Amino acid sequence: NAGVTQTPKFQVLKTGQSMTLQCAQDMNHNSMYWYRQDPGMGLRLIYYSASEGTTDKGEVPNGYNVSRLNKREFSLRLESAAPSQTSVYFCASNTGGLEQYFGPGTRLTVT
């Protein structure tokens, strides 16, 4: 099993550009999450999806949208990237409120 996979690994955007970060899991987990990690801030929840067809805002949702495409896939979209969105983005998944498993991350720079 690959676990949680994320694409791309690295991305550089110009201010105002849009892009979608992709996440997929092969563990048959119901819930999926998007976090951002900034130096000294730990991991902060952007959006989550408790089950296929549902999404909810986390701590820092502004400037992002998500789509739970099916049980396996959960994407994060930046419609108009800003320098403040320069960060490392992690996707995670779990079932039944138990421990979450993380992907390798996407390193995004917005210039």
Next chain:
Amino acid sequence: GQQLNQSPQSMFIQEGEDVSMNCTSSSIFNTWLWYKQDPGEGPVLLIALYKAGELTSNGRLTAQFGITRKDSFLNISASIPSDVGIYFCAGLNYGGSQGNLIFGKGTKLSVKP
């Protein structure tokens, strides 16, 4: 919102030494998790604790779920260079909103060979 205070923020230790770090919260959690993040990688689960007072080991790692359910500690015995990384605690409340995994800000561990 809920916050976890994780300490120390960083530490340098001599190879072979034991390490202790802890997390405290003003809120009660049902589960405490400890993750390690290697440079350039995602966090990897080390230990999960499900009951107040529980003491769990994973190799050289030992973690405890505090009796008050508001704290947890992680010990690493006989540290080695590959222990370098950032260690995160996380508190989880299951049964409610799925978004209730709260992370500490991490303890950055550096080992002098």
